Amino acid sequence: MLGCGGGRRAAVTCLLELRGVDKTFFTDRGPVHAVRQMSMTIEAGEVVGLVGESGSGKSTVANLVLGLEQPDAGRIRFRGRDIGDWLAAESGAYRQAVQAVFQHPFQALDRRKRVGWLVAEPLVIHRRGSSRQRAERVEELMADVNLDPSLVDRYPHQLSGGQAQRVNIARALALEPSLLVCDEPVSALDVSVQAQILNLLLEIGRKRAMAMLFISHSLPVVRHLSDRTVVMYAGIAVEQGPGGEVSDRPAHPYTQLLISAASMTGDDPGTGRRAMQEAVPPQGCRFAPRCPMVIDRCAAEEPGLEELYEGRSSRCWRSHEFLDI
């Protein structure tokens, strides 16, 4: 198990830790197990990519970390303290420390407010500075995200998608958070703009030594950004490891599938979602029905998250084989 420091490195500062987190939604079509037995950590200043196809539960992880949803089981700790405690006792401090950039840049902005107002909003909420100091800070923030300062008087609908997402990023940075949760921040944008926004996030994260939970359905994007990658399938973390290694030498067949173009177009993307809806989990591996590498053992026994070597773990019986270790 990859704990925070896990006893091996006792003094490691762990910013965020999820341990055995479960979240089930009850819908008209029965329960959906969006997140199951999720465990992961983010250390200060670290960029962790969370990747999986749509419906794999990755956005639910973001919502749990942001306190927009409460876990059914397990613990989510920020700086060693449960998020529920943070929000009950010092919600202001938690909100300042953990900020978010969402998928839909326009919908995340109140369309009746001007850009300047929107960027200043977090400063007003947390009573930072006088109105004059706030105006200066807004200018700084807009410069930080490469937004033309003349846009302060615009309404969101007068912006391009990329500009709107920059406004969202400026808002999120205003409070100098130590963790930024980016939930598919570029998937709603034009391909031409995606790279700019990704590089902006990368640059900002490095400059401010800010930790990031970067959620995406695209492994190449995550690879580009993250120090560490977590791959999710049907609410379960199936593989974790250093960013480059996970995509270069995948230890789990699902990761291999994500890498191959076939997974994006050919395969049935609904399988993951169906797997979430199974009321009684099947005995074996959840990925077995889709797995091209399936063996008899997969149907009989569910693999646990096994540490392959330091910093690398996977939920597959054949990982050692794939990695040749």
Place this chain on the structure above:
Amino acid sequence: MSAADLPAVPDALAAAGSRRAGGGGRGVLWWAAATALGVLALVAFPGLLAPGDPYSLEVSNRFASPGSANLFGTDDAGRDILSRVIHGARYSLWSSILIVTFAAVVGTVYGALAAWYGGILDRLLMRTVDVFLAFPYLVFAMAVAASLGRGLTSTMVALCLLWWPSYARMVRGQVKSILNDYHIRAAVTLGASRGQILRWHVIPHTYNQLLVRFTLDIGNALVALTGLAFLGLGATPPLPEWGRMVADSKQFALTAWWYGVFPGVVIFLTVLNFVLLGEALRKRVEL
């Protein structure tokens, strides 16, 4: 067959079509807005605009027919009807505006609270609203107005009591749906408090629909108010309230048509104007 072979569309017809599709709504909007402002000027400065004193009796000049001396004629006490109609705006129209304003403010706060807190409080608040809405409104207004005693004030109180629940229901529905919007989640993660979210990100999104409803309802409230006055519940003589004037004219309908017709036409046109303004605003907002 090429396009050139087709009969040409007459220019006038094409122009009419494009006008209807394009600027038609805007023309009505400006017209109705200008007229509404004009009527509000009557409310603000009746003394400046009315040719005479609405209360001065001139028995020798009873039932003078419309003419250069009295543009709308005079009534059974020899009072100038035009002056009375102009001064009456302050009683009829202004009262309607006050009623609707009260209803909009109270209903908005009430509906927003119900939507925000949800659960048992929401159900309790909304069942109360249902009870109010279940009464036939004229009967209810008559009962309240009668029990509070005659007079414009008691009718206004009755209509205020009646009017806010529909706003409460409308605003609750809107707030419920706005709270699910994405920008609310963004505000929550920024750390905005409940009050801040409601004030900054929810209530302002109800303004457009509120404005439309408010404008339409000025007309509706005017109909209700003058209707009740016509039935004898409302302004007492000698106030020049429009509905009251129509009621008083009943017995002279055959001998002095102008007595009832001019206040009636003014009521009709004023209501029509606010309804048209409301509809034009609705189109504008929905586009």
